[in-house]
Every structure is written in C-alpha cells, then in structure tokens.
Amino acid sequence: QSVLTQPPSVSAAPGEKVTISCSASNFNIGNNYMSWYQQLPGTAPKVLIYDNDKRPSEIPDRFSGSKSATSATLDITGLQTGDEADYYCATWDRSLRVYVFGTGTKVTVL
C-alpha cells in the first residue's frame, strides 16, 4: 500500500514561513508529479499546486511547491490567519492505479 507521510502539524507567526514535507513509502516519489490541496475548516478541498510546482491562476505566489527525488515540499510564505487549514499532498500511483493523499498537515498561525 502506498503511503504519503506528512508532519501532523506545523505552526508559525503571521508573516513567517512554514514548510510542509511529503515523503513516500512503497513507491518512488521521484517518478510522480505531486499536487497539494488546502482544506479550510468546514469546506471542501481546493487545489493549490499541481505538477509539483504550478499554481492555478487564483492561487497567490505565497504558496509554492517543489519536489526532489525523495520528497515533495509545500512552502507558505507571508503566513496569514486565513491560511489556517489542513494541507494534503497527493499523487497518482501508476503501479497500483490509485490516487493517494498524504496524511495531512494542520497549519496553525500563532
């Protein structure tokens, strides 16, 4: 079974930066493109990043994604109170033919 592991929580003060990591077990993350989703409290998920580092036009450039051979990362700079949410990485596992979500990370603005 494919698993994408994220830290359960990260926090920082307004204006600071947080980094959320996403690492894979049981498959090679280097061969997969990663997406990132934001889920504000009580709402449906929204895509922030696709193809590892691309943003939909409505997503501010405070959100950025990157990927190495072993992990993916979401950076949020200029942290705002409105960024308090759960964040999920996700990718398609071609061998198992399933879409895998990460374990999720709760971002808290101190």
Add this chain to the structure above:
Amino acid sequence: EVQLVESGGGLVQPGGSLRLSCAASGFTFSAYEMNWVRQAPGKGLEWISQISGDTNTIYYADSVKGRFTISRDNAKSSLNLQMNSLGAEDTALYYCARTRCTSSSCYRDYWGQGTLVTVSS
C-alpha cells in the same frame, strides 16, 4: 461556472446500501474523468474511485473494491456511487471531484461540498 452538487447521503444501518449522486454543471461533463473522495469525521482525505469520461476505465481503492460501484450518465451530467455492504468504517463525508489533466499529470480541480453518510444501527 463549474458546479458539483452531491446528494443521497443519510443514515443507513450496517450491511445496508446507499446510492450517492453528483450533479455537474458548467462544463462538458463527458470530457472529464470524475472521482469520489471521502473524509471520515476528523480524519484525512481518502480517494475511493475514478471513472473515465467514456466509462471504459474505472479504478477503485482496495477499501471499497467489490462493495462500491461508480457510474455516470453523461446525458444527465450525473456521477453516481452505489454503496453496498456498508460498515461503520464507511461513515464519512463523500465528495465528488473532477479530474483535470495537464501534459504531465492529473489532479482534482473542482470539488463539491460533500454529502454525509452515517452507518449506524
């Protein structure tokens, strides 16, 4: 404007069945793969199924394989999920989501607001 509206959720007894629907509008429904994703109370997101636009390709998560059936009616722009042999572990908010593909990969670009399924006696 793309809209996805789920319906059909409710309270069902263990071992029972339920059929969810998702009404799509604002785009050419038949041109897109569609998904069901669920979220148990206080838990993370779990993808459960995807169906291609022409219905020829269907994938399921192991957790629902053999119990759930995804289908679509392109004439009605409707996505469905037939859920059988429901257990407490199926209690969740069920989202309908559209797949968008680039030249590199696919991601889920539009989501409905979800319909709640509660399995309890």
